[in-house]
Amino acid sequence: MGSAEFAQSSAVRAPGSGQERIAGIDCGTNSIRLLIADVSRDEQGAVRLTDVHREMRIVRLGQGVDATGAFNPEAIERTRIALHDYVDLMIEHKVERVRMVATSATRDASNREDFFAMTADELGRAVAGAQAEVITGDEEARLSFAGAVGELSSAAGPFVVVDLGGGSTEVVLGDSDGVTAAYSADIGCVRITERCLRGNPPTREEVASARFFASERLAQAFGVVPVERAHTWVGVAGTMTTIAAVALDLPEYDSEKVHLTRLPLSELRAVCDRLIGMSHDERAALGPMHPGRVDVIGGGAVIAEVLADELARRAGIDGLIVSEHDILDGIALSIA
The missing domain is CATH 3.30.420.40 (ATPase, nucleotide binding domain)
Known part of the structure; x- marks a missing residue:
């Protein structure tokens, strides 16, 4: 390498x-x-x-x-x-x-x-x-959806797929027939960390500011994507998979164990609160934590919490399925 x-x-x-x-x-x-x-x-x-x-x-x-x-x-x-x-x-x-x-x-x-x-x-x-x-945010969302739901039963749909990236978060609604609505929100784990979360660990005021920022940006997505129709929430990309790995208490990251993990929202919130409140060194000491995510996982966790609260309120969703398959698989499928 x-x-x-x-x-x-x-x-x-x-x-x-x-x-x-x-x-x-x-x-x-x-x-x-x-x-x-x-x-x-x-x-x-x-x-x-x-x-x-x-x-x-x-x-x-x-x-x-x-x-x-x-x-x-x-x-x-x-x-x-x-x-x-x-x-x-x-x-x-x-x-x-x-x-x-x-x-x-x-x-x-x-x-x-x-x-x-x-x-x-x-x-x-x-x-x-x-x-x-x-690619546009809309195409990014559609590629993420195609990669994320390929192994899931159509009976679990409609799906809301969330691709929580570094600079943007894609929210996509669809079923086995394809995408119904999609929106790329201008917020991600890197963007929110650089803008709001400078403390180590972040202060209570910084976390409150980050939650407000996330809520404001995601409200734009929920204004376009009718997530109240969704039955299943699927999360993809590094923030989501890392949260799942920490929830599973893995000694090191294992993609096979993470793939298609289901987290009740109560467990998701508990892990997110823990990650947000940790110092840099405490996060780095977690077995499954990739070194490159240590300083931005707290920001990702803030976004994940806001998503959980909104999807519970709007769609009655009570859990998250984490998929290892995402936009990368969608890109490959688009070539094929």
Whole structure:
């Protein structure tokens, strides 16, 4: 691995035969993630993905974007190092097609062309002409939904899928027929931390300010997405999976144990309160805590609590299902 800030990867699998090999890359505010997969179809013609390699690195591309409106050159370089290693893996595994999407931070950055020039240079080493693309909040929401509900019974729908990222939070309503409504709220664990939560641990006033900020931004989403129709809440992305891992009291992070965990809202709130009130060192000492999430997990927990309160009030939802499958899987499916 290269010298990107932090990394977490899965085991690789030998190439299959008679299948197309594709790669999806999700570059968000906090992390950059890679999925290399083989594409096949079942007897009914439905697309199936078989993982070859998954990897996540925290590069904090969106560091300071909320305050300055521009990418920090050091953040672009951290992202380049990670992407360079990802492209090496794509070459090694003979990837035929790739789609790389950039989300919240890239939509906001005034110097985003520097980022796109870098990604075109790197991706072109594996697939001629490949380059990153900025997707809208609406498409981000739809890709997240497609990845999140693929393994859930249609009888549990309609679903409200929440992708709680670093710079934005997508709220999506839909069922087995697809998305009904979606909204990308301009709030995430990095954005809320940089704006509101500066203490270690944060002060009571800072937490109150963060809750107000989260409630204000999420109210815009609930004004567009009729979540009162939802029967099941599905949460995806690093804040949600980390909360589940802490709730399970795992000695280290285990994606198989986290995937499709169901948390009653009372347990979710208890874990969130605990994370919000912890110091940096106390969070870092938690077995399943990724080092790159230590300083922003409290902000993510504030957003998760506000979501829990609103979905309980508006839809009578009493629990959260946490899925490891999210926008990254949706990106790969969109290629297939």
